[in-house]
Amino acid sequence: MDLELAMQTFLEEARELLGDMEGILLDIDPARADGEQLNALFRTMHTIKGSAGLFGLDDIVGFTHQAENLLDQLRDGQLRLDDELVGLLLRCHDHVKLMIQALDDKADLASLHDAALLESLQAYLAAPPPAPAPELASAMEAQQEQEAPDAPDALPPQEPWLLSLRFGPDVLRNGLDPSSFLRYLATLGSIEQIEAVSCNLPIGEDFDAETNYLRLEVLYRSDIDEQTLNEVFEFVREDSELHIWPLGRAGVHLAEACAHATPAEAEAVRLAWRRFGALGDDETEVQAIEPAQPPAAEPEPPREAAEAIHEPAHPTTDTMPAAGESRRQHESKFLKVEAGKLDSLINLIGELVIAGAAANLLARRSQQPQLVESTLAIANLIEQIRAGTLSMRMVQIGEIFQRFPRVVRDVSRELGKDIQLHIVGAETELDKSMVEKLGDPLLHIVRNAIDHGIESPPIRQAHGKPATGNLWLNAYHESGSIVIEVADDGGGLDRQRILAKARERGLLGHEDEPPDSVVFQQIFEAGFSTADHVTNLSGRGVGMDVVKRGIEQLHGTIEIDSETGRGTTFRLRLPLTLAIIDGFLVDVGHSTFVLPLEAVVECIELPTDLPENGVHDCINLRGELLPLLHLGRFFELPPIAAARRNIVVAQYGERKAGLVVDALQGEFQTVIKPLGTLFSALKAISGSTILGTGEVALILDVPALIQHACRKELERLAHTMPATADILANGARHDGP
Template identity: 75%
Template sequence: MDLEQAMQTFLEESRELLDEMESILLDVEAEQTSSEQLNALFRTMHTIKGSAGLFGLDPIIRFSHQAENLLDQLRDGKLKLDDELVGLLLRCHDHVKLLIQALAAGDSLEALSDEALEAALLGYLTVPQAMQPPTREAPPPAASRPERWVLSLRFGPDVLRNGLDPSSFIRYLATLGTVEGIRAIVCRLPAGADFDAESNYLRFELLYHSDIDEKSLHEVFEFVREDSELFIWPLKIAAARLPESCASATPDEAREVEEAWRRFGALGQAQPLEEEPPAGIDPLLEHPLAATVEPPPAEPAQPAAQTEPHAPPPPETAPAHSEARAGRGGESRFIKVEAGKLDSLINLIGELVIAGSAANLIARRSQQPQLVEATLGIANLIEQIRTGTLSMRMVQIGEIFHRFPRVVRDVSRELGKDIQLRIVGAETELDKSMVEKLGDPLLHIVRNAIDHGIEPTEVRQAHGKPAQGNLWLNAYHESGSVVIEVADDGGGLDRGRILAKARERGLLGLDEEPPDNVVFQQIFEAGFSTADQVTNLSGRGVGMDVVRRGIEQLHGNIEIDSEAGQGTTFRIRLPLTLAIIDGFLVEVAASTFVLPLEAVIECIELPAGLPENGVHDCINLRGELLPLLHLDSFFELPPAAALRRNVVVVQYGERKAGLVVDALQGEFQTVIKPLGALFNTLKAISGSTILGTGEVALILDVPSLIQRACRRESERFSLPPRADAAPRPGAPLQGNTP
């Protein structure tokens, strides 16, 4: 039994349950609370408590039990879910999450007790039945009086292999009531070489005394219900249910079960339990399995005819209790894989792509048709494997989007604003490695939108706006990229103030009148801030430069659209993956470059007689003005003699440009290799790859090239700066250097 693996499973499932709990609590604030949501909240805390009981995690058990009592009263209608109670439950969520994190880090759980939170919980518990025993003057209602139960438990044969110990369930039951009698049925225990130490052969019969209801008893065995036969009956009706409990038992096993139930008093007068193992809880908890195994009893003194009732009843008479043994059915549709193993597989496939390209090149040079055909078939299979493997690393961006409802709730309440978050496109998929790195940039943008973008309620009402502000998180695919938008309906960016601050810091010239997109980009400069006062959320000029740097490290870019009085949209564009892409090979002079295939729209021949670097270095593409960028001049490469030159039309977002190259070499599966720190400042290069010949080809950064071509063309139409105007610090020099 791999307890460490079982613990990791508990930690992961607890995190998922806590995320679900937080999502439900944030959803119910905006709409009518349903009984399904309340039941889901209760199940979340109940499942964490039950799982913690399997590992003996007392601090988690104690606190989650108190939270469970509160949620139980909530779903029973004794409490109403208002904003204050939602806040308390979110604090409970945070505390349990803190305990889970401490458990994962190996820290002490006892040191994390929160007495103030526990006191707040006790203040809400109007009828804490499980914590306060009834007084003699006021007997408990009939529904809550302790009752005896007969539990017949046959855990599945693989329960030990799945990391679960049957005795742990009995230990947990002992914390909720009293195990008055227990007997292990050993008829199916093989001898000799047939015995498998990792298989479960035992069946347990229990006499149990507790005030919890039947539904709660069934929930104790939620984790093993699928592969087990579990029967739970009140003692007073157990006799009528014996045939159903023994429906799948062998004759010997059925006789032992019947004998155990007779000793429990389920089949009439109870027999003395002196021969039974000690009924007290302490010896049971010390070694439950060793204390419960008994030798097979003597043959029951009853006629053979009395064993006939062991036949199963007709299906139509089967009670609802029989559903407890029905599994959830169907095989699992998902399997969890360690992320490191998947990354290693991606790296190996990348090397396979490079090796396949080399083999394909050798085959073409050999001019052997059969060899060429074989390598093409292998290349096709490699492409399919590559696509399938990369899709396994794609996750929905909702994984990070769903973190922000809590952020919006807490920050908006701290600022006294009423803000509604709306999420669109959470199902959009992106490479997992990129999703993990998007959290911090998006957090900065969202917090700034709440703090600076959306106005206070009184300001919005004074301008005729609804009192409640809106914040949108949107994601969608576009031209082989993923676009993520953070939009608000606030007051918009103050263009004049940003421009004045940029001029004051020397970022823009005093006589410059740049377009809006250039002005708005200044907020990403380090230390740039227009806030009048510093708050604990923003105002220090720290954060937005980190946002741009984080996005650029993912080979993406960020744009801003803003309209005064209407709102602001931050638009992030990212590639789908950073591992392997479909590329398009082009030749410039004696060098080979790779363009991402999803950015390539079409290829055309460069019109003859077009002057290079003329007054207007652009062409008319079916009525559309297309700026050109000559890559040989841009990279300062020696011109090559070519019969014809070609234009590769590329697009990123709404912008297009034409890259002038000498030759087109076609599609190429590109394994992205990072460049060293020496090349980090090059805007036109995003990485490198290895060709089939073993040579290195540079991967071009299409967004930077398009921006360069469009900016140069716009500068040619703009008025030249005054001769006495000093260049601003950091301004690019004129020319074609990258």
């Protein structure tokens, strides 16, 4: 067993447990807390403490032990849950989380000592227990009555146990000290006797100091149950032979304990058990070990047969491996893979896509039907592999959303506001690499919504609103993209104030009367702030520009809808993945470009009688005004003679535009290659790819092109038909960018 791997497993499981604990504390109603919730909180601290004890992490064990005592009194009714105690438990959660992170960073845990937090814990532990409320007392009695029939064999306090521990030969080599397990057992009960039995101890040069040659027979007393005892040895169970039985029922299992022992070892175990009091004076129990001693005399009976012969009258711990096996079978449905390995696999699949495209091109040029058919079959398999591999990187956005209930709770209480968070679409999936980069932008938007967007309770009530504000986090798929909305029912953005500030800074002209969509985008300018004073949360004019830059690095956009007195919605649109996409190849002049296929609605022929009045014009597409963007003129490419040109109708959100191209080549699996920093300022290009010919094709940024085309068309209409331009601008404000 690899100790570093075991440590990483411990860290991951601890983080999962802490996430569950935080979720329970944020959802729990102190007045209606049920026993299952309190037991789950206790198990979190108990499990982390036990696992930390196996690694000798005394700082984590010491603190979690205090928190465990508090939760134990809470579930026993000695403490009453209230908002203050929930806050203290959240502080305990944060402290353990900090220690786990420090352990992962190889930092000093002792430096995280929090005397104030420990003092608060001790104050609760030393307080006299309150009298339980009548309804709580009756509920506890009912729960005890309900649980009593299901636990006829409940163990009395300080039950004696016999532990037969034969650790694997590599336990020391893997960095685990068997004595650490005994030290941890001593914190849960008392070790009364230990007998060390040598197992095939070599002599001379064959002796290896890093190999374990001992088995331990232990007489142990504790009030913990069988499952907890088995969990102590979870990290070494696969490499070791471990048995745990109640002392009074251990004698019939002597043959099982000595099944793989030499005659001398079996005799030593028998004597140890007799000294523990596990064996009586009758010879039937002693003779039970005889069939297992000489392996050559008679084959060892199957384990199923042995269990049938020695089946006890009551449930014992030899049923625990079956339960553990069932748990492992359930967990085997999921396999944790290092993210770097998955990224490497996706990169290789990207190269495979490029090589497959080159092979397919050569096959078509050869005009050999069988070769073309074979390359098409390979291309189909590559596409399936690509889709399956990319799906492995897709995770639910709830991974981000789950951190915000705590943020909303803490920030709203700091500001004296009552805010209810609503989460919708947490099961929506997107690329994990994007999830990791979305946390900070969303956090800043949420904090701004709480600080600036939602009013204080007196102001809300004065405007006829409920005192409790609402904040929504919503995610859904739309047109091959993922849309994330952060909405509130606050006072909305102050258009006139933002416009005045923008004019003051020279961002907009004094005579300009831009639509709301343009005005609201000014808040993303660096240093822009309309706050009268600086708070701990905001007001310095930093943050929103970083938010926009972070979203643009993910090839996404941010839209803002706001209505005075009704609230504000920030709408983030992002691609589903940044690795491999389905593309649509087009020719413009002598150059080839790629459009994301999910943005392509349809392709139509460019009318030959269309008047040309500059770079931008429009057509009537089935009663809808469709702005056109001639890509050849836009990119200033040399024109070519073409019998016909085509319009690719592209859509992003609620907006559409027609991109005029010279030729259509069709669908193409596109491996996204990022552009260098030299091209980072380009707004219409989102990346590049390699074609089957080995040439480089640029991937067009459809949202930027559509916004550019629509904005230029509005500017043109503003000079020719102001009323029409105003209608379109208002529509843009409500329907999209």
